Amino acid sequence: MSTDNQPSTYIVDVNESNFEDEVVKKSFTVPVMVDFWAPWCNPCKTLMPIVTKLAEEFGGKFILAKVNVDDNQPLAGKYNARSVPTVKIFRNGEVVDEFMGAQPEGNVRKVLGNHIESESDKLRAKAGELVKQGNVDEAVTLLQQANQEDPDNPGVRMDLIGALFAKGDYESVEQAVAALPVNEREAPEIKELENRLLFVKAAADAPLADELMTLIEKDPNDSASRYRLAARMVVDGETESALGELLNLMMRDREYGDDGARKGMLAILESIQDPAVAGTWRRKMASVIL
The missing domain is CATH 1.25.40.10 (Tetratricopeptide repeat domain)
Incomplete structure (x- = not known):
């Protein structure tokens, strides 16, 4: 954890002079959460400890950039931060998500989860390359590992079913499809796979x-x-x-x-x-x- 004498490398105060470097440019590497706040704002005092804690916890998977709107009115106006706290997520130089007002930690985590690549997503990407190379067995093993580590990632489930299909393990495909939540079971790609499975088995x-x-x-x-x-x-x-x-x-x-x-x-x-x-x-x- 950071201290007053040792500032965190994941948290930065930004203004008009360094916004381009600290927010826009860095967002091409990792997500940047910009918290528009004010010293007099009580909801800001509720939200700030939460986002600060998460910045430290995630250890560089995102950057927290703090903008004091009292000192940076033009910057707040440019990004339409009309009330505080306003939080905007930057990715690849653009705002990709936002919320206003103090939020529970769970809500903030959910917003971040939409933009931070998880370990399961990394395994998923690697598995996708293995499938392209014809190493389907290795891909299935990686995706099964990812599914165990992150059972709430629907993308992993979908990719695992696809890899099992490519492997020809149709019994496992049917079991995995049957275990899907109802909304995922109705997805067009799953319906198409089930239809194709009908003929592949025949x-x-x-x-x-x-x-x-x-x-x-x-x-x-x-x-x-x-x-x-x-x-x-x-x-x-x-x-x-x-x-x-x-x-x-x-x-x-x-x-x-x-x-x-x-x-x-x-x-x-x-x-x-x-x-x-x-x-x-x-x-x-x-x-x-x-």
Whole structure:
């Protein structure tokens, strides 16, 4: 902890002459929290010990810059600090967050948490590089470690599920998805992953596409082979061909896989970005249902 005789390197008094260097330029390296305060302000006296404590505790992960508005009216006006205390977070030269009035320590921590890179975020970034390099097993290990150390980081959870999918550990993917909070379970990227998992599992032990086509030519009513062929097409990125096979299956065998063809089409259509293409196939599907 700092003392009066040994000022903290993480806390600085700023004014118009040093604001550019101490706030704007430093914010390209770490977040800078600027506290606009005044000596006569009682809420300032409540907030200042909190932000000072956090600056020391975080040990340089952010800088606390204090602006006495009585002595720096033009600076306060420039950044629209009309009341005190006003706190603004600078990152990469710009204000990225702010709050006014005295806040409980928990609230201040939450604001800081949105802008300070955590150890779990560092592990997450490293894991992302490993995935790009094809080292999926190492990435999964790092993300599992990050998830244990920081279970409240949703980005880690999402990346772990993606890495498990890339590894082919589909059972673990399903377990991880099932354990997600409801709001994260409904995220578009999770829905898309679940839809893709449906087809990946169906294609996992299926014959090659050419073999499946041969089986279907011999027996056009071979529902299992047609569904597996559609699944292989989805995995290979042949989305519209897969939709065609599933539509054919709907017309021939609505009972297969508990209406699996219709469910499969809906799963594919959820991930199609082109509204015109999706609309065309929805109309085709509707005509079969009717």
